[in-house]
Amino acid sequence: MLLPVEPSVTFLPQPADKQHRFHAMVKPIGSTCNLNCTYCYYLHKGALLRQPEASRMSDEILEQHIRQYIEAQTGDEVVFSWQGGEPTFLGLDFFYKVIALEEKYCKPGQRIENDLQTNGILLDEEWALFLKKHNFLVGLSIDGPKRLHDRFRVTKGGEPTHDKVMAAAHLLKKHGVPFCALCVVNRENAKFPYDVYRFLTRELGVQRVQLIACVEPKVFCSVAPQRWDKANMPGVGTLQSKPGAEDSVVTDWSVDPDDWGYFLCKVWDDWYRRDCGKVFVDLFETAVAQSMGLPGQRCVTNEFCGKGMVVEHNGDVFTCDHYVYPEYRVGNIREKHWSAMAYSERQKKFGFDKRDALPQDCRTCLHLKLCWGECPKNRFIRTPAGEPGLNYLCPGLKKFYAHIQRDMPAILNRIRKDGK
Numbered sequence: 001m002l003l004p005v006e007p008s009v010t011f012l013p014q015p016a017d018k019q020h021r022f023h024a025m026v027k028p029i030g031s032t033c034n035l036n037c038t039y040c041y042y043l044h045k046g047a048l049l050r051q052p053e054a055s056r057m058s059d060e061i062l063e064q065h066i067r068q069y070i071e072a073q074t075g076d077e078v079v080f081s082w083q084g085g086e087p088t089f090l091g092l093d094f095f096y097k098v099i100a101l102e103e104k105y106c107k108p109g110q111r112i113e114n115d116l117q118t119n120g121i122l123l124d125e126e127w128a129l130f131l132k133k134h135n136f137l138v139g140l141s142i143d144g145p146k147r148l149h150d151r152f153r154v155t156k157g158g159e160p161t162h163d164k165v166m167a168a169a170h171l172l173k174k175h176g177v178p179f180c181a182l183c184v185v186n187r188e189n190a191k192f193p194y195d196v197y198r199f200l201t202r203e204l205g206v207q208r209v210q211l212i213a214c215v216e217p218k219v220f221c222s223v224a225p226q227r228w229d230k231a232n233m234p235g236v237g238t239l240q241s242k243p244g245a246e247d248s249v250v251t252d253w254s255v256d257p258d259d260w261g262y263f264l265c266k267v268w269d270d271w272y273r274r275d276c277g278k279v280f281v282d283l284f285e286t287a288v289a290q291s292m293g294l295p296g297q298r299c300v301t302n303e304f305c306g307k308g309m310v311v312e313h314n315g316d317v318f319t320c321d322h323y324v325y326p327e328y329r330v331g332n333i334r335e336k337h338w339s340a341m342a343y344s345e346r347q348k349k350f351g352f353d354k355r356d357a358l359p360q361d362c363r364t365c366l367h368l369k370l371c372w373g374e375c376p377k378n379r380f381i382r383t384p385a386g387e388p389g390l391n392y393l394c395p396g397l398k399k400f401y402a403h404i405q406r407d408m409p410a411i412l413n414r415i416r417k418d419g420k
Contacts, residue, residue: 021075022307022342025083025321026065028094030055030313033086035119035161038152039186039214039253042085044221045324049312056090057313059097064333065311066101070110072339078106079113083321088122092130099134115139117182119153120168121161128175138179140169142204144196148189152253169204180208187214187243187252190259193266201279210282211267213260215378215392216251224325225377230388236381236395249380250392261396265403272407277414287401290370291408292415300375306351309342317341319350322377359387367401 031045032054045051057065070078080102082095102112116131117139131138142165143149150160172179181200183189189196200209217228232249234240240247243254255263264283271281286297296302310318315333318324328350330341341347358373361383365371373379374391381390391397 020339020343021073022309023079023081024065024069024309024311024317024338024342025081026057027083027085027310027312027324028057028062029085029087029089031085032056032089033084033119034089034121034156035086036154036156036158038154039184039216039251041216041220041322042324048221048325049316051313055313057094061313061315061333062094062097063101064315065338066098067105068333068338070102070105070107070112072337072342076109077111077113079115081115081117083117086119086122087116088118088127092126095130095134113137117141118168119161120165123168123171125171125175128171128177131172131177132175136177138172138177139182139210140165140172140179141182141184142166142169142200143183143186144189144192145199145203148192148196151188152184152186166204173205179206180210181206182210182212184212184214185255185260185263187255187259190255190263193263194270196263197267197270201275207278208280208282211264213255213378213393215254217249217380218251220251224327225323226379227325227327228380233380233382233388235386236384236390241381241392255393257393257396258399259396260393261399261403264396264400268400268404268407272411276411284404287370287404288408288411288415291412296372301371303355303369303372304351305354305376306347307342309347319347320377322375357389359383359389361385361387361390365398367398370401371397 030051031042033040033043036043046053046055066080069080080098082098098114106112114134115137119141141153143153146160146162149162149165153161155161169179181204183196183200197209200206217223219228234249239245240249242248242256243250243252267281268284271279271284282298283301286301289295289297290301299305299308305320308320309330310321310324311333312318312324317330317333317338319328319330330344330347354376355372357376362368362373374393374397378392379389381392381394382388383390
């Protein structure tokens, strides 16, 4: 499962952004991957989008994307995010072309950044040297210690992958390649928050951690987000709204909402005691920023979305990484310029709907400005009053946001005192 690498954030206030900026995740090899992770949300896209096997981005599409993507933005920084499937399948020759094209089209005074989301299996000395030389930030997918990671992250033949991922991490460290750990919190590892967090920060030794809740409706392979049958949405707290029940609406590997809250609270406590200001956990950093009245620094906790789009290997553009379904195709860069799609009325509406479609239960919630209903792709539960559109993770999120209020005043006071 390959997910977005979001920029690490700090406690420093960020200036208001009045420039044209958006972010696109590039899928240059489509859903092609060397692993068969049980919980992967992208492996089925080949069949859903009727992609040929071994799809890969052509030189023509690559140049179109890089040129248009740079042209469409007026900020001083443009970030390219390379994902999949497994993007390292393309080989280094592809990424040498990437660097050459970025240099060709970069505007004066503009800075180009690259990040690469990978399972790490194909990384070797040559890859590490390249990533270091060209200042790539690497997102390494790892779900905790061996017994938890290997539960779902396996090869096509069902073999474990933890040892190979650890070898990749040691290689990145050896060459000084900056990397963060991307941990998918699922039904299994959510029960062991200390094991997961302490492994990532003390054994693996990363200073940046991205925590992703694994949530997929059972119909995710065929039914697009927000196209669910509202009549069949279960009520919050019912057995149907939790994994494991025969009539549950989510896959067996999805994290239980209560376990998500438990996991975040325990990790927060460990982070607050030992690592606050030293280890950057994305969900914690954005909660602190929003408590200061700053915008959310992750799309899932921000008031609006719509500025995190996707371009597939064939140039097709979709509204969001988790909305790569025919219903959410915006266009193709061979037919429309990136700017026309990114700043279109359709995309703006998609972004504003995140706020505008919130149920009343969310609008009156004490934690609204920390959560904003989380990701719309997870809003397939009914509120206690029976209104559809509540986020599946709501019970856990409420538990977490209430829990951190105990420590938030001290953190904010320290920021005001130290300026960081």
